Amino acid sequence: MLARMTRTPSDTQTATKAPKPPGKLLYNGPAGTVWADGLALYQLSARGITVQGVMAGGPSNQPTPAEMQAVTETAQHPFGPLKPWMVAVIFVLLLVALNGVGAPLWADGLLLLLALAVLVGWPVYRQLKAYESLFAAREELTILLSDIPTQMVSSMVEVGPDTPAEVIKPARQPVAVVVRGLSAAERAKLARSVTQHVAVGQALAARKK
Numbered sequence: 611m612l613a614r615m616t617r618t619p620s621d622t623q624t625a626t627k628a629p630k631p632p633g634k635l636l637y638n639g640p641a642g643t644v645w646a647d648g649l650a651l652y653q654l655s656a657r658g659i660t661v662q663g664v665m666a667g668g669p670s671n672q673p674t675p676a677e678m679q680a681v682t683e684t685a686q687h688p689f690g691p692l693k694p695w696m697v698a699v700i701f702v703l704l705l706v707a708l709n710g711v712g713a714p715l716w717a718d719g720l721l722l723l724l725a726l727a728v729l730v731g732w733p734v735y736r737q738l739k740a741y742e743s744l745f746a747a748r749e750e751l752t753i754l755l756s757d758i759p760t761q762m763v764s765s766m767v768e769v770g771p772d773t774p775a776e777v778i779k780p781a782r783q784p785v786a787v788v789v790r791g792l793s794a795a796e797r798a799k800l801a802r803s804v805t806q807h808v809a810v811g812q813a814l815a816a817r818k819k
Contacts, residue, residue, distance in 0.1 A: 636661065636807050637800045641771075641792055644800060646807060649753065651789055654769040656778035659755040659785075664804040666744035668752055668788040669766065673744050684740040688733035701725035741805070742798040749790060751797050753804070756784030 633647035642650045648657040666673050689697055701721065708717055745751055754763065755778065763786040767778065770790035778785055792800065 634807070636803045639792070639796050639799065641789070641796070644753070644804065648755075649787065651787070652769050652771060652773060652791070653775035654767065654773065654778070654787065655776075656755055656785075656787070658780045659778065659783050660757045661804060661807070662754040662756045662759055662784075663808050664801050665752045665754070666801070667748040668750040668768075668790075671748050671750060673748075677744060677747075681737070681740045681744065684736050688736045694729060694733075697729060698725070701728075738802065742802060745797040745801045746794040748797075750788050751792070751801060753787045753789065754784065755787060758784070760784050 633645045635643065635645055637644040641652055644651070644661065646661055648659055649655070649661070688694075701724075705718060705721055708721060754760075756763075757780075763784045765782055766786045766788060767776065768788045768790065769776075778787075789800075
């Protein structure tokens, strides 16, 4: 006699497709999460749309030309009145002075590491801080969602702690998401992470050309 065979749930394959996992995590905070391909902030969600960038303020509260010029000046003159070559000369003179007094080799190496950190790291730090100050000075920030790089948007959505639930479909892009209710520290954190991600992506794309 043939044994009776039973079908267990594991033998049955469902026709439903598993949801696509989210992309790279860019930000996670009190208001929600931002990925490289979408966001979930407060009750607003958008999936499958590339995060192209972030801007300080909103439509009626954008950075002034003077503020943007200050950021540009910081990038062009990170050492104030001193030129980068002047700073390099100062470190060379310090190195000569150390050798003149018979300092150990480890002191020379430490000075060279300090010079590298100052000449390379300080300009990046100054520019980043100046950029973050734009976001700290405003109560909103705007995230651009679009699979194609663009400066234009077809629609705008405002989201905050008191806005109703909404889902942005990929067909609606390019769309600007104006985010309210974040603290100055969280605005700077979100802006920094998105900006760094976009900059790395642009650098990699330029290398492939």
